[in-house]
Amino acid sequence: MMLMNCYNHSPATATTSSDLCWKKTICNNNPYSLPLISRNDPHRGRHRRGARARPNNHCPRRRRCPGLSLVCSVAPPNQVESPVVTSEKPPSNATATRRECFGVFCTTYDLKADEKTKSWKKLINISVSGAAGMISNHLLFKLASGEVFGLDQPIALKLLGSERSLQALEGVAMELEDSLYPLLREVSIGIDPYEVFRDAEWALLIGAKPRGPGMERADLLDINGQIFAEQGKALNAVASPNVKVIVVGNPCNTNALICMKNAPKIPAKNFHALTRLDENRAKCQLALKAGVFYDKVSNMTIWGNHSTTQVPDFLNAKINGKPVKEVITDHKWLEEEFTERIQKRGGVLIQKWGRSSAASTAVSIVDAIRSLITPTPEGDWFSSGVYTNGNPYGIEEDIVFSMPCRSKGDGDYELVKDVIIDDYLRQRIKKSEAELLSEKRCVAHLTGEGVAYCDIREDTMLPGEQ
Numbered sequence: 160m161m162l163m164n165c166y167n168h169s170p171a172t173a174t175t176s177s178d179l180c181w182k183k184t185i186c187n188n189n190p191y192s193l194p195l196i197s198r199n200d201p202h203r204g205r206h207r208r209g210a211r212a213r214p215n216n217h218c219p220r221r222r223r224c225p226g227l228s229l230v231c232s233v234a235p236p237n238q239v240e241s242p243v244v245t246s247e248k249p250p251s252n253a254t255a256t257r258r259e260c261f262g263v264f265c266t267t268y269d270l271k272a273d274e275k276t277k278s279w280k281k282l283i284n285i286s287v288s289g290a291a292g293m294i295s296n297h298l299l300f301k302l303a304s305g306e307v308f309g310l311d312q313p314i315a316l317k318l319l320g321s322e323r324s325l326q327a328l329e330g331v332a333m334e335l336e337d338s339l340y341p342l343l344r345e346v347s348i349g350i351d352p353y354e355v356f357r358d359a360e361w362a363l364l365i366g367a368k369p370r371g372p373g374m375e376r377a378d379l380l381d382i383n384g385q386i387f388a389e390q391g392k393a394l395n396a397v398a399s400p401n402v403k404v405i406v407v408g409n410p411c412n413t414n415a416l417i418c419m420k421n422a423p424k425i426p427a428k429n430f431h432a433l434t435r436l437d438e439n440r441a442k443c444q445l446a447l448k449a450g451v452f453y454d455k456v457s458n459m460t461i462w463g464n465h466s467t468t469q470v471p472d473f474l475n476a477k478i479n480g481k482p483v484k485e486v487i488t489d490h491k492w493l494e495e496e497f498t499e500r501i502q503k504r505g506g507v508l509i510q511k512w513g514r515s516s517a518a519s520t521a522v523s524i525v526d527a528i529r530s531l532i533t534p535t536p537e538g539d540w541f542s543s544g545v546y547t548n549g550n551p552y553g554i555e556e557d558i559v560f561s562m563p564c565r566s567k568g569d570g571d572y573e574l575v576k577d578v579i580i581d582d583y584l585r586q587r588i589k590k591s592e593a594e595l596l597s598e599k600r601c602v603a604h605l606t607g608e609g610v611a612y613c614d615i616r617e618d619t620m621l622p623g624e625q
């Protein structure tokens with residue numbers, strides 16, 4: 160039988176052959192801020208269900224942190240997370256009051272690791288904003304199931320909500336808990352991005368305000384831009400320096416730009432605006448027209464903004480490895496109907512469904528992540544809204560623009576060079592580019608580029624708003 164050694168200090172000091180115990184969050188806003196607990200620790204029993212926490216185990220007001228409590232695993236010390244330094248931002252007074260934990264969130268138990276645990280990878284931290292929203296309600300369960308990062312990849316979910324959604328967020332956490340996902344090792348919830356983004360290796364920024372009645376697009380840019388400026392600062396301060404950021408909340412291209420500009424320590428290449436749903440929609444419509452299954456459609460690019468100016472590229476896309484224009488000879492349909500159908504697909508869906516796409520958006524976020532962590536199939540590519548820094552297409556620099564990307568599966572990407580751009584495509588790309596440049600001028604006060612000047616003339620809608 161193996162000797163169980165647990166430590167009440169940094170695991171860096173642990174011996175290599177030991178079973179290590181580490182404690183998961185119990186009513187603490189930082190899962191790693193608790194000390195590792197010795198099995199001989201006289202306080203240990205007090206972490207059991209319903210028991211009061213130790214003096215340093217704060218349970219901040221309105222921040223319950225669901226998740227398993229104490230996990231022991233046969234893991235070499237380098238697989239155990241170190242306690243982290245305190246936040247660069249002082250905790251707000253609003254979070255100072257302790258609250259009781261509830262249910263399984265407060266249960267403490269030791270788990271003798273089985274052999275399988277040994278093969279698990281190092282835990283990764285995934286922060287999700289808007290976690291009580293509709294998209295997250297699909298996405299979180301996909302993440303926890305192992306469908307996204309793999310069946311040997313344990314994850315910690317750090318969920319960011321707004322003041323209004325905190326109660327709902329607790330409900331989400333309870334559902335996650337009840338799902339008994341073996342890979343889901345930690346769940347914490349909160350409304351302060353400086354806490355929730357701590358050590359994040361992936362930040363999926365979904366939460367945003369919808370456009371209210373009578374609200375101009377410029378107002379929406381400002382309101383949501385402020386959210387993403389703040390979240391960019393928080394990522395810069397507390398996230399992993401190589402965090403990958405996928406911005407979903409609309410207007411996602413400009414929000415991604417704002418977030419990026421407020422996070423100078425994080426490589427600009429790490430920021431993405433989600434246009435994968437548009438890509439998926441385009442593939443589906445081309446497959447329908449050609450009478451093939453959608454897995455036969457490849458090389459699909461969405462150019463530009465995630466708005467009605469986006470350009471689904473049928474010139475470079477392929478069906479069964481052949482150019483789309485050779486397979487679909489009705490070019491009038493391609494130029495007129497197809498393009499508009501993709502641009503307005505979200506709006507049609509709202510009319511039918513009464514709400515915006517959530518499940519298919521979650522699927523497309525999964526696709527977007529998987530495209531970065533698995534090598535892109537030979538000859539193919541995927542679309543993502545990325546920073547136009549030295550792009551080969553002549554697109555204006557310093558905006559976030561959807562373009563064709565390839566990845567080696569290391570989380571990074573390269574732009575695809577060998578694409579054809581004809582006059583039709585260029586003209587439409589220019590329109591989307593002009594829209595993004597005007598959005599950028601509207602948020603200059605949030606990107607550190609001076610005084611905002613908003614000259615958005617046409618009120619282009621986001622897909623889903625019509």
Ligand SMILES: NC(=O)c1ccc[n+]([C@@H]2O[C@H](COP(=O)([O-])OP(=O)(O)OC[C@H]3O[C@@H](n4cnc5c(N)ncnc54)[C@H](O)[C@@H]3O)[C@@H](O)[C@H]2O)c1
Pocket residue numbers: 288289290291292293294295319320321323324365366367368369386406407408409410411432433434435436437465515516517520623
């Ligand atoms: N890029 C895309 O392809 C795509 C597709 C669909 C929807 N979207 C956008 O995604 C966003 C979310 O959509 P949804 O259907 O999940 O909306 P939702 O209204 O169901 O959920 C949004 C959640 O975000 C929360 N929230 C608001 N401000 C927040 C903040 N500052 N920090 C953290 N959370 C905050 C809200 O309380 C709410 O719970 C919207 O902006 C929508 O337009 C993008």
